[in-house]
Amino acid sequence: MTIIATQSLTKTYGGGVTALSELTVDVEAGVIGLVGANGAGKSTFIKIMLGLTAPTSGDVRVFGLDPVTETDQVRARVGYMPENDCLPPDVSAAEFVTHLGRLSGLPKTAARERASEALRHVGLYEERYRQIGGYSTGMKQRVKLAQALVHDPDLLLLDEPTNGLDPAGRDAMLSLVHRIGNEFGISVVVCSHLLGEVERICDSLIAIEAGRLLRADRISAMTGASDVLAVEVSEGTDELAEALTQLQLTVTREGRLLLVPLTAQSDYDAILRAVAELDLPLHRLDQRRHRVAELFTAKETADV
Ligand SMILES: Nc1ncnc2c1ncn2[C@@H]1O[C@H](COP(=O)(O)OP(=O)(O)OP(=O)(O)O)[C@@H](O)[C@H]1O
Known part of the structure; x- marks a missing residue:
């Protein structure tokens, strides 16, 4: 209403x-x-x-x-x-x-x-x-x-x-x-x-x-549209980043984490497959929800 x-x-x-x-x-x-x-x-x-x-x-x-x-x-x-x-x-x-x-x-x-x-x-x-x-x-x-x-x-x-x-x-x-x-x-x-x-x-x-x-x-709409998968492997981070990029996934690095925007549920499976194919030790794979504040640019949230 x-x-x-x-x-x-x-x-x-x-x-x-x-x-x-x-x-x-x-x-x-x-x-x-x-x-x-x-x-x-x-x-x-x-x-x-x-x-x-x-x-x-x-x-x-x-x-x-x-x-x-x-x-x-x-x-x-x-x-x-x-x-x-x-x-x-x-x-x-x-x-x-x-x-x-x-x-x-x-x-x-x-x-x-x-x-x-x-x-x-x-x-x-x-x-x-x-x-x-x-x-x-x-x-x-x-x-x-x-x-x-x-x-x-x-x-x-x-x-x-x-x-x-x-x-x-x-x-x-x-x-x-x-x-x-x-x-x-x-x-x-x-x-x-x-x-x-x-x-x-x-x-x-x-x-x-x-x-x-x-x-x-x-x-929920602001944050839901921006879920990301955070992947961490104990070794081989570069190799995995390369493999995921080849799968047309958008990959950004955040320290030891690789962040991949979740656009379809199949992304999750694709990451798991890539990790298995490279035989890397998967440390974690979890879905993160952005906080709303992260969705605004620094300028927009100046003073916020
Ligand atoms: N009675 C008024 N006469 C002239 N200008 C005003 C008046 N009331 C507010 N303003 C101006 O209008 C703009 C918006 O003010 P408003 O108080 O609505 O903002 P705000 O987001 O509530 O900010 P704050 O949290 O500081 O109150 C400001 O530039 C303020 O200086």
């Missing part, structure tokens, strides 16, 4: 900065990584989806709705976790999240119940009556996540949810986002300038650079 669709989406801010340029993308339900270096246009994309800023030209639909003209309907179905710290220090998480639930239109009791539930989901149930000012950065990030969940949205837009967290905090936040996406059946767009980070928890990826679409696809 398509949840977000854009057509030639362009945003130029006053002063002539083009934050998004002719962005056309169809986003399927799931956990989606929106990646790009700082300034690539991620926050602008999110703000357009929420109806917080209007596109200069082009079209955007969220659940088939236009965020410019159908803002309330879009916001009823979308939860937003902003990038920056926006929490009042002198109220408790329970009060704050309840208040935002009320602003979303929930009656008082329902807002209180939903706030407790959302705070439980993010692991803050026990601490919910403490003032936010005394929370750690990780806890504050989780309060921001809880307020995005309070009105039971179908889609979460998370702007750099791991910002300011140490490695353990990042891992915990990413696991939480993954769990929310998978266990609650909510779609999640996770913005990050760290490709390697979101790749682990996402079903698909939208990569943008300087406001332009670099790539959008399912992670």
